[in-house]
Amino acid sequence: MQSEQKKEIVSVRDNIDAIDDQILELLKKRLSFAKEIGKLKDSEKRAKWDPLRERQIYDRLLRDNSQIFPEDALKSIFHEIITTCRLSQKKAVVAFLGPEATFSHLAGVEYFGHSADYKAMETIDDVFAEVEKGRTRYGIVPVENSIEGAVFSTLDCFMKYKVQICGEAQLEISHNLVCRSGNIEDIQTVASHSQPLAQCRQWLRKHLPSVPTLPVFSTGAAAQMAANNPNIGAIASSLAIKTYQLQVVVQGIEDYRGNTTRFLVIGKKSPSRSGLDRTSLLIGLMDRPGALNEILTVLSDEGINLAKIESRPIKGKRWKYLFFLDMLGHIEDEKIQRGCDLLKSLCSYYEWLGSYPQAESSPPDSPADS
Numbered sequence: 351m352q353s354e355q356k357k358e359i360v361s362v363r364d365n366i367d368a369i370d371d372q373i374l375e376l377l378k379k380r381l382s383f384a385k386e387i388g389k390l391k392d393s394e395k396r397a398k399w400d401p402l403r404e405r406q407i408y409d410r411l412l413r414d415n416s417q418i419f420p421e422d423a424l425k426s427i428f429h430e431i432i433t434t435c436r437l438s439q440k441k442a443v444v445a446f447l448g449p450e451a452t453f454s455h456l457a458g459v460e461y462f463g464h465s466a467d468y469k470a471m472e473t474i475d476d477v478f479a480e481v482e483k484g485r486t487r488y489g490i491v492p493v494e495n496s497i498e499g500a501v502f503s504t505l506d507c508f509m510k511y512k513v514q515i516c517g518e519a520q521l522e523i524s525h526n527l528v529c530r531s532g533n534i535e536d537i538q539t540v541a542s543h544s545q546p547l548a549q550c551r552q553w554l555r556k557h558l559p560s561v562p563t564l565p566v567f568s569t570g571a572a573a574q575m576a577a578n579n580p581n582i583g584a585i586a587s588s589l590a591i592k593t594y595q596l597q598v599v600v601q602g603i604e605d606y607r608g609n610t611t612r613f614l615v616i617g618k619k620s621p622s623r624s625g626l627d628r629t630s631l632l633i634g635l636m637d638r639p640g641a642l643n644e645i646l647t648v649l650s651d652e653g654i655n656l657a658k659i660e661s662r663p664i665k666g667k668r669w670k671y672l673f674f675l676d677m678l679g680h681i682e683d684e685k686i687q688r689g690c691d692l693l694k695s696l697c698s699y700y701e702w703l704g705s706y707p708q709a710e711s712s713p714p715d716s717p718a719d720s
């Protein structure tokens with residue numbers, strides 16, 4: 351009986367092998383077609399990245415799948431295939447806040463897949479400078495967290511460097527307390543980036559009330575410190591555990607579940623319209639009563655959905671601010687174009703930071719112990 355079953359498994363595995371061979375042959379064919387399109391686009395001087403076409407591919411596949419193959423898996427398989435095909439047309443290097451295994455690195459790999467090259471930078475400023483100078487094609491930077499709000503150093507860099515936003519990615523963040531031994535008793539200091547320290551504030555107060563915290567440049571840097579010093583604990587990503595050979599002390603120490611960070615992909619040129627896009631502006635208000643109201647009225651009159659507004663002080667100009675505005679739609683959409691033209695005439699400063707495909711949204715945050 352057992353050997354009958356064994357035979358059956360062998361024959362079903364033969365079927366799987368035959369399918370895998372077909373998938374591989376088809377992947378090779380797909381790659382060569384993508385390269386052919388790349389050459390055609392070169393001759394027409396067209397951008398390689400076509401977000402609208404990519405979205406149409408996902409929509410069609412998800413529709414035809416009729417929920418038989420798990421949807422998230424299907425999306426990530428095709429994401430890896432499409433990014434690999436796209437990168438075969440033009441290679442991309444992506445700068446991120448390093449060292450290796452930071453959440454920015456993780457977000458970069460999720461966005462660009464495994465075929466891109468990644469370059470670790472020391473600070474967010476360095477990521478912007480690298481892209482502005484054209485030394486790397488893209489950069490990925492955290493811009494806001496669903497619990498802690500804006501990442502000010504990123505917003506301030508938009509005021510300093512000439513780059514465009516090319517995309518956004520959302521990463522659900524789960525924090526791990528890690529150290530060399532895996533024993534909480536060995537931890538005399540907890541190091542991490544200031545944002546994760548803030549996102550785990552209540553947990554740290556409850557479980558390690560007398561242990562000081564040490565803010566450092568990145569979660570990767572904290573993990574590196576923990577790897578070098580047995581008395582340092584780090585709050586870091588699951589990728590950092592593997593990269594720096596650390597032990598998990600406690601998993602999931604964030605104060606809120608669903609804790610999500612939004613990242614922006616920066617480059618030199620925003621992509622064309624995907625049909626589901628976001629447009630970001632940086633504006634300064636005229637010094638007159640009702641200036642902000644005028645802006646909001648334009649958006650409301652044009653039926654533009656304002657997704658986010660955030661102000662930042664202008665360095666060296668006391669009590670003067672610039673505003674970051676995110677709207678739903680692409681600058682190629684008539685409504686957005688018209689709205690932007692009107693805003694330009696009403697603002698003391700106006701800069702289009704880019705239009706780019708919207709990331710999929712995730713479920714809302716909830717307290718960790720609910």
Ligand SMILES: O=C(O)C(=O)C[C@]1(C(=O)O)C=C[C@@H](O)C=C1
Binds near residue numbers: 400403432433435
């Ligand atoms: O259809 C194209 O324009 C392609 O270049 C091919 C392809 C793909 O792999 O499907 C790759 C890159 C583009 O962003 C869109 C789609």
